[in-house]
Amino acid sequence: MSTNFTITRDRVHRLKDSGSEEIFTQGTGLFLASQQITAKLVALTEALATGPYAEVPESRRLLADLTATVAVASSASAFIASAVAGDPLESIGLPARPEDAESMARIRQEEGIDDVQGALAEAANCLHLAATSCTHAAFDVARTARSTVAAARPALTSAPSVSTPADASAARSR
Numbered sequence: 001m002s003t004n005f006t007i008t009r010d011r012v013h014r015l016k017d018s019g020s021e022e023i024f025t026q027g028t029g030l031f032l033a034s035q036q037i038t039a040k041l042v043a044l045t046e047a048l049a050t051g052p053y054a055e056v057p058e059s060r061r062l063l064a065d066l067t068a069t070v071a072v073a074s075s076a077s078a079f080i081a082s083a084v085a086g087d088p089l090e091s092i093g094l095p096a097r098p099e100d101a102e103s104m105a106r107i108r109q110e111e112g113i114d115d116v117q118g119a120l121a122e123a124a125n126c127l128h129l130a131a132t133s134c135t136h137a138a139f140d141v142a143r144t145a146r147s148t149v150a151a152a153r154p155a156l157t158s159a160p161s162v163s164t165p166a167d168a169s170a171a172r173s174r
Contacts, residue, residue, distance in 0.1 A: 001037070001040060001041060001044065001134045001138075002131045002132075002134035002135045002138065003131075004037045004040075005037060005073070005127050005128075005130045005131035005134060006127070006128075006131045008030060008033050008034055008037060008076075008127050009124050009127035009128050009131065011026075011030055011033075012030060012080065012120055012123050012124045012127060013120075013124050015027065015030065015120060016117055016120035016121060016124065023083060023084065023087045023116055023120075024084060024087045027080060027083055027084035027087065028084055030080050030123075031077060031080045031081050031084060034073065034076050034077040034080055034123075034127070035077050037073065038070060038073040038074055038076075038077060041066070041069060041070055041073055041130075041134070042070055044066070045063065045066040045067060045070060048062075048063060048066070048141075049063050053141070053144075056144055056148060058140075058144050059144065062137055062140045062141065062144075065133060065136070065137060065140075066133075066137055068133070069129075069130050069133040069134065069137070072126050072129050072130050072133070073126065073127070073130040075122075075126045076122075076123045076124075076126035076127045076130065077123075079119045079120070079122040079123035079126060080119070080120070080123045082115075082119040083115075083116045083119035083120045083123065086112055086115040086116045086119060087112065087116055
């Protein structure tokens with residue numbers, strides 16, 4: 001999951017650096033990709049919250065963190081959508097509004113590009129935070145699983161083990 005957020009973040013950075021020509025066409029695909037990754041994160045969070053992991057005492061903090069990560073990932077999608085909506089659409093060859101003087105059209109395009117660049121920068125930041133949070137969550141789940149298994153292990157190993165008939169007769173004679 002972290003890798004998917006990182007890949008999408010890198011694509012957003014490339015789009016941000018490429019200029020307006022690509023924003024409308026590639027931004028829509030990035031929006032959909034971000035939404036799909038977020039949907040997977042929601043499904044994972046729900047599975048952890050409703051499965052056996054929810055019984056582990058340390059799970060509440062991680063589940064709260066994952067819920068916050070869903071919010072951050074959703075914000076990334078919103079920023080990408082804002083960038084697509086703010087695109088001055090110069091890349092598709094639309095003429096300026098007839099009532100605009102050439103200077104006003106240029107100003108609107110420059111402001112639009114600044115808004116788009118800002119939204120893409122925010123989206124990239126949110127995707128980075130989501131990726132980092134997913135990495136931490138994976139480590140937390142693994143650590144919790146190891147400690148739960150380790151806590152259960154003494155109960156499993158307290159009975160003498162018998163592996164051969166000679167061991168069995170030696171255990172009976174004690």
